[in-house]
Amino acid sequence: MRTPGIPNFDFIVRRALGEDRVRHDVTTNRLVGASEISSARIIVKENAVVCGLAIVQRIFQELDKNIRCDFRCAEGEEVKKNTTVLLVRGKTRALLAGERTALNFLGYLSGVATNARRYVRAVSAYKTTILDTRKTTPGLRELEKYAVRCGGARNHRSNLQEMILAKDNHRWACRRMTVARMAKRLRHGEKKVIEFEVDTLPQFAQALAAGVDIILLDNMNCAQMKKAVALRNKKGNRRQPLLEASGGITLKNIKQIARTGVDRISVGALTHSRRSIDVSMEFIEG
Numbered sequence: 001m002r003t004p005g006i007p008n009f010d011f012i013v014r015r016a017l018g019e020d021r022v023r024h025d026v027t028t029n030r031l032v033g034a035s036e037i038s039s040a041r042i043i044v045k046e047n048a049v050v051c052g053l054a055i056v057q058r059i060f061q062e063l064d065k066n067i068r069c070d071f072r073c074a075e076g077e078e079v080k081k082n083t084t085v086l087l088v089r090g091k092t093r094a095l096l097a098g099e100r101t102a103l104n105f106l107g108y109l110s111g112v113a114t115n116a117r118r119y120v121r122a123v124s125a126y127k128t129t130i131l132d133t134r135k136t137t138p139g140l141r142e143l144e145k146y147a148v149r150c151g152g153a154r155n156h157r158s159n160l161q162e163m164i165l166a167k168d169n170h171r172w173a174c175r176r177m178t179v180a181r182m183a184k185r186l187r188h189g190e191k192k193v194i195e196f197e198v199d200t201l202p203q204f205a206q207a208l209a210a211g212v213d214i215i216l217l218d219n220m221n222c223a224q225m226k227k228a229v230a231l232r233n234k235k236g237n238r239r240q241p242l243l244e245a246s247g248g249i250t251l252k253n254i255k256q257i258a259r260t261g262v263d264r265i266s267v268g269a270l271t272h273s274r275r276s277i278d279v280s281m282e283f284i285e286g
Helices: 009-019 053-063 092-122 141-150 168-173 179-187 201-210 222-233 254-258
Strands: 037-044 068-071 083-091 129-131 164-166 194-198 214-218 242-246 264-266 279-284
Touching: 009 053, 009 092, 037 092, 053 068, 053 083, 053 092, 083 092, 092 129, 092 141, 092 254, 092 279, 164 179, 168 179, 179 194, 179 201, 194 201, 201 214, 201 222, 214 222, 222 242, 222 254, 254 264
Parallel strands: 129 264, 164 194, 194 214, 214 242, 242 264
Antiparallel strands: 037 083, 037 279, 068 083
């Protein structure tokens, strides 16, 4: 399986294996011969969207370059409880030493992907894009954003350089500036997308007049969001910025938010509130 285009992919794998000191497994190295070969299967023990098979393969390859992986499903595929998603055959020591690291990544990334799929499915009747945020595990952002994509959602900015997003604390730090002046300064010499966060309708009107590309509606109620959409859609506006809802988004309220007509909903819970999927590895004959 092709590894995902993730910066520092091999570094992440090696760091995780080093954390577990897999080459110094005092149990396995005393009980199992260096040349012994075994087969095993990896099972997803609950309904889930599978993500992380490529990193599982890379983990085992790091310990046994000749290991064979037979994938029984694709990344991003939904599977039922107790589905075998991967068969592996290689050095027994490699399978035993890499087992926990491999399962940790598979369960964790499948949890993010499964969570993302739930949010995407919840608004499938609407023309609303579900986005993640930068509320990610330090050092593992690109992996988590990959899992979000496997779940069918899309990525917001990955870092502070990628796009311009003026948030509430920027407004406070620049409180002597008008929104129009802030937007002009942000646009000067830059071709990046400009997003501006607002939490009141008067602020929204200022951002709309300033001609930014995206306006983030932070913690607004649905009535306020509907009003913002109506103002944006009003005839005569020379620019039609995308409107993005954010703050306090859950599976319980996301459909109601999508009904307001916003274009995008950014959901921190895609990554910061995910639950790992139960996965296991069993040795088999053959």
